[in-house]
Amino acid sequence: MPGDPLLHLLGEELYYSVPDLVEELKAKYGLNKPLYEQYLIYLVNLLHFNWGCSFHYMQPVFDIIVLRLKWTLFLLVPSVLLGSAIGMFLGLIARWKSGSKLDIESALTLLFVYSMPHYWLAMLSLLIFAFHLKLFPLGGVYHSGLEGFSKLADILWHMCLPLAVLSFFNTSYKYLIVRNSVIHVLEEEFILTAMAKGLDDQTILFKHVLRIASLPLLTIVTLDFGFMVSGTLLVEVVFSWPGMGALIYDAITAKDYPVLQGCFLLVTLCVLVANFLADICYTILDPRVRME
C-alpha cells in the first residue's frame, strides 16, 4: 500500500526518466507543500464539499462515492430489512416453542450459516444458480443498452443472488440475537401476568415479548447501516457489484488515497448518524429511557 500514487499514475518508465514531469504533477496536486498545510487545505475543501479528485478515476471523489453508495444501499437496505424481519419472526417462534424440533433445528442450521464465511456462501450460490443452473447472471448490475422498465427488471434480476446471500446471512445473525433476548424477556414477571390474564399466545408473543425483545435488535439494525461497507464488502467483490466495498478494495489496489479518505469519512459519518438514530428510536420504543 505505501507507495507513490504518482508512480501508479505515470508508470515506472516515465516516473524514473522524466523527473520534471513528476515535479510538475506534484505541484499540480499540491504534494510539494508541507504536511500541515496540505491537511488544512483538505479540511477547508471538505467544508466546501470538495472531497478531492481521484488519482485513478480522474473524477471528483464525492461524485464517485455518491454513485457507489447508491448501489450499496440498493443491496443493503432490502437485505437488512428482510433478514431482520425473518430472523425476528423465526427467533420469536423458535424460542416460544423452546426445546421443540423447530427450535433445535433452526438454531443449528442458522448457527452453521452464521459460522460460514459469507463470501464463500456467495461463491457457492454463484456456482450453483448462475453457472450450473444458469438462472441468474454471473455478476455486475445490468446489461448495457436497456432502458426504462426492462432495465429495472434486469437490475432486479442481477440483484437476486447477492440479495439472497446477504439476507440469509442477516437472518442467521438476527435470529441468534432475538433468540437470546427472548429468553430474558420470557422470565419477566409481566409475561406471567399476561398468561394469568388468559391472553392467547399470539398476543403475548407479538404484543408484549416482541416489543421488549426488539430493542437490542433495533440498535443492531441501525448499526448495520453504519457498518454497511464491512457488511457487503466481500460479497460485493464476489458478485462484482459496483458498491462501496468494491470501491474501497479497488482504491487500495490502485493506491487511490483521496477515494480511501473519502470513503472513510463517509463511513465514519454513517456510523455516527446511525448511533444517533438508534438512541432516538430507543426513546420512542422504550418509555423507560425517555428523558424528562
Place this chain on the structure above:
Amino acid sequence: MNTGILSILGVLRRNRMAMAGSTILMFFVFIAVSAPFIAPYDPWKQDKPFLSPSIKHPLSTNDIGQDILSELIYGARVSLFIDLFAAAVSTIVGTLIGSVAGYFRGKLDEILMGITDVFLLIPRLPLMIILAAYLGPSVWNIVFVIGVLWWSSTARVVRSRVLQVRETGFVEACKALGASDTYILFRHVIPHSSHVIFAKFILNTARAMLAEAGLSFLGLGDPVQKSWGTMLHYAFSRDGFINNMWWYLPPGICIALSVLGFAPIGYGMERKVAMLRSY
C-alpha cells in the same frame, strides 16, 4: 489460570454442543500438528493441473497441480496458528486495558473506555484491509492487525468483571497489608476474572478465524503460507471455482466448522459466568 481451565472442563461436561465443538477442534488441532505425517504430498509439489479426484489425489489438484488435500491439511496449521495468536493478542490487549480501567477507575477509566468505544465503533473490515495492505503480507502482520482491532469488546467485559472483584473483601485486605496495585492487579484481580477472559478468548478465536479468512480471501494474506482463506483466494481469482469445485468447497467447510467449534464453548462459558454472577 486453573479456574479458567476448570471452568472449560465444567462447561464441556454439562453442555453437549460445547462437547461437540471441542471434538471438532481437537480433530483440527490433531491434523495441524501431525500435518507432515498424514498429508499425502508436499503442498507445494506440482503434478498435472486440474486432475479430477482419484485415489492418488482424493480432492483433485489445483491450477498448478498441487494436491488439494495436502494444501488443506497444511492450511489447518497456518489458519489455526494465525487464529490462536491473533486471539491471544486481542485478549491480552483487551484484558490489560479493561482491568486497568476497572481497577483504577477515575480519569484513567474514562480515557481508556473512551478509546474502547471508538474501537468498538470503527468499521473494522475496511480498516483491517488498509492496515494489512499497508504493513505488507506476512503471517505476523495479520496477527497484529486482527489483534489490535478486535480487543474492544474484551476490554468492556473484563472491566465490568474487575469492577466487581475490586470491591471484594480480599482485595481490601491486600490493600490493608500494603500490597502494591500492580501486585493486586496481576496476582488477584486478573486471576479472579480468568473465567471471563477465557470465555472471551475462545469467542475471539472464532472471530479471528473469519477475519483471517476474509483478509486472505482478498489476497492480503502471506503468499508463502497457505491458509484456508488463501486457498479460497486462489480458487476464486484463478477461476478454479468454476473448473474445480473440490478446490474451494473443502476450505470453506473447514473454516465454518472450526468457527462452529469455538463458538459453543465460548457461549457455554459465558452463560456459566452469567449464572455465577447472579448468585
